Structures are given as C-alpha cells and as structure tokens.
Amino acid sequence: AQSVTQPDIHITVSEGASLELRCNYSYGATPYLFWYVQSPGQGLQLLLKYFSGDTLVQGIKGFEAEFKRSQSSFNLRKPSVHWSDAAEYFCAVGSNSGYALNFGKGTSLLVTP
C-alpha cells in the first residue's frame, strides 16, 4: 500500500531564510505527488503537483519541489520564507490504481521575525 512520511512535525525558520520540507513516499510505480498548504481555519490549498516529466516543479507562492525517484522523495523548497508562509504543509500521493489521495501527517511551519 502507498504511504507518505513527513519526518518533521514542526519546523521553525527565520523570515527570509530558505526552507525545505521533507516528504518520502512508498509506492511501487511512479506516483502522483502533491503538496498542499493549510492555514488555520482554512481548507487545503494546492501548492504544486508532479505527474510526470520535469522532476523540478514550480508552484504558487514561490514554492518548488523536486521529485527524486532514487530517494522516493518529493521535498518542498522555498528560497526565502515570508511570515505569511506560516501554516501546516501536507504532502500527498495518489496512484493510477485508485482515486483517493493519501496524506502525510503534516509539517507545521513557524516563521520567526
């Protein structure tokens, strides 16, 4: 069965610093990979997705992620974090043998001045 692991429960970064959130997945074939962000009291908003092709994908709000098959990873990055990026970030995986997404437990990002 497919699964998603987000090793970091909480991450704190200073405003303006770079960010990398880790995501590892377990799936036999090439997965469909997603990053969603959830602000307090809000639903999940799609940041970016990877289906195929270029392994470096660009998303909204200056985020990018890189699919690394050899490491079974899909880490999210941002070169310079803004205070408004403080939120919960979820990695999710889908497969062509199903339609439901499997989500990781999330990483809570705190941005300090």
Add this chain to the structure above:
Amino acid sequence: GAGVSQSPRYKVAKRGQDVALRCDPISGHVSLFWYQQALGQGPEFLTYFQNEAQLDKSGLPSDRFFAERPEGSVSTLKIQRTQQEDSAVYLCASTLRNRDGANVLTFGAGSRLTVL
C-alpha cells in the same frame, strides 16, 4: 459556486446526538470526496462519489457514518449517535472528473465537529 462550500463551519454535539454536515461542491464537478482530519493529523479518506453514485465508502469508520449525494451535487455526511472519537474536521473536496490518482482536489474550509 466559486469554491467548495461547507456548513456548518463549527458544530458542537453532545455524545449520542446525530449530526449532518453539508458540502456544496464547485458547480459541474462530478467527483466528490469526504475526508476526516483529526487534530494534528493529515486528512484521512472517508468516501467518494461520482455524480450521485457512492463508489467507495471504505474509509467510513463505522456504520454510524453515512453519506449521500442524491442529485449529484450537494452532499451530506451524517453521523449518528456521535462519540467523542468523532471529534475532527470533516473536509469535503471536489474535482471536475475522476482522473484516478491524478485528481487535483479543491477543498472546502471544513466542518469542525466537537463531541462533548
């Protein structure tokens, strides 16, 4: 509508009460999903509709949970005889059509259920 709308946003129920949570998906979206998000956890799949047909209800935790989408648009998630472990945020998501695992879901803001 412009987005996925869920109501109520907040619901407090006494243990044993029945609750109904409503989801209004984006107009024209064929596929509709319900997820449950416990505190500090990621969303967990509950059930899936394609139009009015409930194609998968494997994630529903017990027979106290029931979902319907009778006309293929608005969906209702009903929880009977609520228990404290039912306390969670219930998220609804929709997508234009099913593309298997490549579904790009648009989520509503969720209904936060607290069972006392």
